[in-house]
Every structure is written in structure tokens, then in C-alpha cells.
Amino acid sequence: MSSFRLVILTAGFISVVMSMFEAVYPSEKHSNQIKLIFSLIFILCAISPIVKGDADFSEIADVIKDTSQSLELSDEKTMECFKNSVERNISSRIKQYLCENEIVCSEIKTSINISGSGSISINEIKIAADNTAQEGEIIALVKEYTGEDIPVKVKERTEYDG
Numbered sequence: 390m391s392s393f394r395l396v397i398l399t400a401g402f403i404s405v406v407m408s409m410f411e412a413v414y415p416s417e418k419h420s421n422q423i424k425l426i427f428s429l430i431f432i433l434c435a436i437s438p439i440v441k442g443d444a445d446f447s448e449i450a451d452v453i454k455d456t457s458q459s460l461e462l463s464d465e466k467t468m469e470c471f472k473n474s475v476e477r478n479i480s481s482r483i484k485q486y487l488c489e490n491e492i493v494c495s496e497i498k499t500s501i502n503i504s505g506s507g508s509i510s511i512n513e514i515k516i517a518a519d520n521t522a523q524e525g526e527i528i529a530l531v532k533e534y535t536g537e538d539i540p541v542k543v544k545e546r547t548e549y550d551g
Contacts, residue, residue: 516531
């Protein structure tokens with residue numbers, strides 16, 4: 390990191406010198422040539438630690454690696470949170486639809502899959518119903534509401550309460 394500190398200090402010094410020189414020189418006639426000279430000096434100062442082999446990029450590589458791992462974990466957590474939110478939303482909508490059709494259920498659990506392209510598919514829906522005698526009606530309503538042939542499991546409310 391000391392080589393980068395040297396580059397930064399050099400850049401700051403050259404900037405100050407250029408500013409002072411621009412204030413002192415009498416005409417705009419040679420300004421392009423002077424800017425070119427100072428730019429070349431700056432480039433040489435910035436490149437010299439790299440050419441000499443004094444620049445140590447291992448710390449930067451470690452920081453990049455740590456940042457990359459952190460972003461991957463963050464991405465996984467975000468996707469898991471999104472997936473859970475979608476599952477709860479689907480379960481809530483199905484429960485609401487069943488209640489509108491006078492089906493009483495205490496809990497609905499939806500399992501989904503989100504593909505790499507972002508498409509969402511429902512794997513399974515588990516319903517804890519108060520009356521399992523309505524199982525056929527419940528399954529028909531869920532399939533009607535989703536428009537898909539999704540595996541629906543209906544169990545007595547106490548079987549899912551664990």
C-alpha cells in the first residue's frame with residue numbers, strides 16, 4: 390500500500406506544481422506543451438512502482454475476494470428473502486380465495502422454485518384444513534385459482550400444527 394500512497398502523494402504534488410506554474414507563466418502559448426510534460430511526469434511516477442515490482446496487489450486481491458464473497462452471500466440471502474415473501478404471498482392469496490368460497494383452513498404453506506432466468510414455479514401447496522372431507526373441493530379450488538396442475542396436500546389442521 391505504500392506504493393499507492395506514493396502515487397497519490399506524487400499526483401497531489403504534481404497537481405500543486407501545475408497549478409502554481411499555470412499561475413506564473415506569462416502566456417497561453419505553451420500551455421499544451423507544459424500540460425503534456427507534467428502529464429508524462431505523472432504517468433511515469435504512477436507506473437514506476439509497478440515496473441520496478443514494488444507494487445503489492447495482494448492486499449487488493451484479498452479485498453476483492455472478500456467483497457465478492459460478501460456479495461454472493463448477500464445475493465443468496467436476498468433471493469431467500471424474496472422466495473419466502475413470494476411463498477407467503479401465494480399462501481395468503483389462496484387462503485383468501487378459499488375463505489371467499491367458504492372453506493376454513495388454518496394454515497397454507499407454499500413451496501416454490503425460482504429458476505436462474507427468474508421464472509417462478511409452484512412445487513407444492515400444503516393446506517391445514519379444519520374439515521378434510523372437503524379435500525376434493527379444496528384441491529379443485531386451488532387448481533382453479535392457480536390455473537396450474539400443482540400437487541396439493543390437504544391434511545387435518547392438527548397434523549401441520551407441530
